[in-house]
Amino acid sequence: MDIPHVEETADHAADEEAIRAIVADTEKAFNTGDAELLVAHMAANVYAVGVTGAEVAGREEALAAGRAAFAGPLKGQRARYDVVGITFVRPDVALARKHARALDEHGELIDVGHAMTALYVLAKEDGRWWIVARQNTLVG
Structure with a gap:
């Protein structure tokens, strides 16, 4: 099956x-424990x-999971997220990769390298990007 590719010359700066x-x-x-903001950009059918x-x-299940995590194992934890790549599969579908690094209570880096990597699948609908899938993975 051939999947159409976005032209290399397409300007995606705004996206x-x-x-x-x-x-x-x-x-x-994540840094403020705000579960509502955590899911604000998730599609209703996010996975x-x-x-x-x-x-x-x-989204509702993600909100409940976020609330539980921020009240429990993630309470008070902080991180810095670095986008390390964005690939446009189509003009309305993008893959974004991020690395997360742990921070102490003063905002200083704790780890030497990133502790988590994530892959987001985003879809653009009516001019707005939505997270439709996300996979987080700890880095050993």
Whole structure:
């Protein structure tokens, strides 16, 4: 099966900026324990896999999982997210990769390298990007 490719000359600067803003909001949500912001850019039918392998289907389930994580194992944790790549599969579908590094309570890096990597699948609908799938993986 041939999958059409986005032309190399396509200008995606605005799309990349929007996707980076989504990742920045996700970082802010993690660092403030804000489950509502965590899911604000997720499609209603999002599918996500966390670092423990836990799977969630749908924004409401993701919201509940976020609330539980921020009240429990992720309470008070902080991280810095770095977007390390954005690939446009089509003009309305993008893959974004990020690395996460742990921070201490003063915002200083704890780890030498990144501790987690994530792959986001995003779809653009009515001019807005939505996370439709996300996979988080711990890095050993």
